[in-house]
Amino acid sequence: MHLEVIADKPVQIYHVQIEIEDINDNYPLFSANEFKLVIAESRLPGSRFPLEGALDADVGTNSIMTYQLSSSEYFVLDVQTYTQESKSLELVLKKALDREHIPVHNLTLTASDGGKPKLSGTAQLEITVQDVNDNAPTFSQLFYQTSVSENSPKGTFVVKVNSTDLDQGENGVIVYAFNKMMPSYVTSLFSIDENTGIIRVEGDVDFEKSNLYEIQVDAVDKGQYPMAGHCKVLVNILDMNDNPPELTVTSLNVPVPEDSSPGTVVAIISAHDRDSGVNGKVNCHISEHIPFKIKPTFMEYYSLVVNGPLDREVLSQYEVVVTARDEGIPVLSVTKTIRIEISDVNDNAPSFVEPFGTIFIKENNAPGSHIYTVSAFDSDVSQNSFITYSLIESTIDGIPISSYISVNPENGKLYALLSFDYEQITFIHCQVRATDAGLPSLSSNLTLNVFILDINDNAPTFSPPFIMASTVTEMVPRSATVGYLVTKVKAFDADCGYNAWLSYEFKDPAENTPFSIGRHTGAITLTRSIKTSEREEYKVFIVVKDHGEPEMSATTTVNVMVVETKENIDVEHKTHERKYEGFAEENVYLIMSICLITSLFLIVLIVYASVKWHKHTQEVNELRKMNVCSSTTGSWIYSQQLQYKMCMNGMFAPNDLILFTPNCAQQTEQDGTLNQPKQPHPDWRYSASLRAAMQSAVHVEGSAVLRQGPGGLEQQWPTVSSATPEPDGGEVSPPVGAGVNCNSWTFKYGPGNPKQPVPQIPPDFPENFIIPGSPAIISIRQDQPSAQDPPKSNNFITFGKKEETKKKKKKKKGSKNQEKGNNAADNSDQ
Incomplete structure (x- = not known):
């Protein structure tokens, strides 16, 4: 600030310069709080748009230092500094704009100074995206359907088509027009407002000429390069009375699905009266007790909507009566019935x-x-x-x-x-x-x-042995009484019920036949005794029939033989019953199982017999090498280690037991002399019974005989004493002949040891048996009683030798008698 100071006496003028020191007391200010920019959406990324900067009354560091722009994915701020007082602001486009996506971008520009405290000022940027014609008009419906009453005056509303264009300005301004390919007679009857899209009646609409018109409508925008959309309008011409109010259903969406929810619009109804004022004011209502209601929308239009549940299976069609009344005097009305069909929804299963x-x-x-x-x-x-x-x-x-x-x-x-x-x-x-x-x-x-x-298509079938084409022979004792069961015929039928209910009867029975057959059991019995003078053979023909329709039957033959005794018949009957009992059903699987088991058993038996026979052959060969000798007094020579094997054969025992005693051939010693038969050892003792047996029987080494006496079985084979000085001792030590331990029999003879009785052999005792735990088999035979003997059976038990103990013996030359003795010993062993 420049000041002038005047001083008086003397008068002088002083020039004073006052410098005002700046403080940061001013905010940066933009020329306006909001700046509006218009950018075309066709501008390319990288485009720059200059911005006006802010002003700050302060100077130096208190003036504007920096600018900031709020975050945006489309714009960025570029600041160019030329001098401290000169800065350039530019808005740079980063990404292409789309007005249909974001028509307006609002950004905040902030200017800050460098003072302390730091002050800032803001301005709002409103960037409007300028539209380009890149969207064609689109109709809300591609297909419109409406109705117009006949004789409608010019300008009668038909339908309003509506289309939208996402563009703006001239690019979004739509002009409606009929398609140029429409026939001229259609364009002469209707007109369309190019601005509103309302189609109106232009000519005389006559229902009798045509009740349906098809109109093609185009919607074209006013862009530099126009774009168009298309739709189709079907106009139904309704025949109406001219005097009452005009009631028109302009849009009817039928049929209505039965699963439509309440509030679904069924029809748009137009009620119009050519009268004016009160006489042209129309009120509409519909019939009651139906699942629909009508409600006014605007002006002369009403909406018919669903007001309850629909079920096509209960009622497939509704007739909604719409009544339009004016308020004139007298009241005029018109009634229109709208038939609403309920379309089916697959809500019912077959x-x-x-x-x-x-x-x-x-x-x-x-x-x-x-x-x-x-x-x-x-x-x-x-x-x-x-x-x-x-x-x-x-x-x-x-x-x-x-x-x-x-x-x-x-x-x-x-x-x-x-x-x-x-x-x-x-x-x-x-x-x-x-x-x-x-x-x-x-x-x-x-x-x-x-x-x-079941039908009777199977004839009865006899069970074995009563099969067709075969004759079964049965025997009946002549002494049989009334009711004697000769045989029982069995048959079966594959059918069921009455078709399988069988009855048995004789075919052409003789008058004097002594047999009868159970009608349902098939049992053949005697009805009277058979006399001696009657024949010995009867041939009976048996017929079995079912109860089906037609009746089917089968025939078999039974040959009845009359015999004198009953024993053979009982055996034969039991054999037949066991053989064929239960065979009627012929279980193939059971038969196969039996055959398989039998085959396995036979294979095992053959293998076992082969092994036994091979072992037995070896034993026989060993026996042939043995020296079996007897002294002149018929004494026995035993080996203390002698073991016995009892062999079985399948042949019947002979009536007489013949034992051949081999004669020991005299053998020449090394000195050339003949050896005399060896005398019994002085330690051997013989009981009286043994001596008696030795005098009356021939003895072979390794064999013995048990004969049944009055007191039981008696042992008749040599007994060896224990070499004690007492002559009447009779203890056998070690035992000889019958084996040892649990598999041997010990025999005691002498005054203190009487002959031990042997248990009696029962009549059903097997001819050959095995002693448990012993490798021996005992063969028993019976002698036929003689005339002198009392009626009793003499039982003999023969023990065969198993093997000879291995003892070293001197080699001797055998004679022919020696060989015969060996053969006899083999036969006895077998």
């Missing part, structure tokens, strides 16, 4: 009258024959009620059910694919599925029980 069905089929039916017809109904209509039938896959003994039965998918007829046999299959359980053609499809099942009925 259903059968009953969930189960029973079918009866006689066996031996013709393949392909019709056996049953299933029928289902569906409350729906059209394709929702088109029913197809199919079999649910299942199996019978591994065979698909479709191999037995087929179903026609269109009419539900069931056919038998093969001829059924009751004897193979009696019952079939299957299910038939009925499926409609709706989306999604619904289905239900019907369970069928198919019973195969």
